[in-house]
Amino acid sequence: MTSEQDTQAVGGGEDSGSHWGKRVLFLLPVVIFLIVAGYFAWGLLSDRDPSRVPSALIDQKVPQFDLPPVAGLDSPGLSTADLMQADQPVLLNVWASWCVPCRAEHPILMRLAERDGVTVHGINYKDTPADARRFIQNLGNPYTRIGADRSGRAGIQLGVYGVPETYVIGPSGKIRYKHTGPIDSKALNQKILPLLEKLGG
Template sequence: MAKSWRFLIPLIIFGALVILLVIGLGKDPRKVPSPLIGKPIPEFSLPELTDTGRTLVDDDLRGQISLVNVWASWCSSCRQEHQALMVLSENPDFQIVGLNWKDDAQDALSVLRMTGNPYDRIGYDPDNDVGIEWGVYGAPETFVVDQQGIIRYKHIGPVDRKVWEETLQPLIAQLKAEG
């Protein structure tokens, strides 16, 4: 009897792995929960990409609603969302702050020269020091930060019209009404 159980153990382990795989495949990778939702933004200080004599700090994200967009010149999805950000940059209800992530400054500046700059400010984070504090998994990612500096939402992947209309715009309207 003991020998027959020994042959079933690999089958049981295989079955358990299949169940875990099926559960994992059913999850949306864009819905990775962030432990920072509802918490103050991490303290940070970064040189600005477009003016290295200036510094972007956490206090720059207080006092108004901010979309913090993590991007890089090497990121094809970032280029995909760029036009949507250009359109959003005309909206006076919030500022768009870029976090240029794990990138070469000259490559990033070249992309901005060719495609336009939707950002009010851009922090330069080539070594991922701030990205780690924000829990960045990849680019693009966009955080909504309220007027008090509290992270209210994190979107993984490109921002497009659907994301804007169904998620970001209603949240920003709510935050604006809360004042």
């Protein structure tokens, strides 16, 4: 083989390797897209409830906290002891004025608070007193008590992923259910109300 042929052979190998590398780079985004699309399709088509985020605290006692009231609101603060009613379950809703989904679910909380035997407490999460007051004054107050968790420490203890989150707490003070995201009619009628009735006897 002449030196010219050797050069062509070597060059042909380089071209082949370069062509293969370009093909891999072209296919990589397609593969990533297919993986991501498959994940979302599984989430949408499976029977899994995306609002039910597993919590290590299910069937565990509510963590200890003692939160002051929101300054300027005519509502007392909230502590762990307030969640341990002997005769009925309570609903604990974590909310904030800057949370758009919190506004969407607020009318449902207002209706819940009007039902006999349902006590709704709130934790105002990483908010300012002025904004929290404005939120309640504009939309109404469904909460019997509101604790101000400005540092987010109580939220960390509860395992809050993001607001809104709602917990059903049994008469013994154990967390029995956690709903992540805004409560809608389906979650209210299929999960929360039946559980409240069951725990309330």
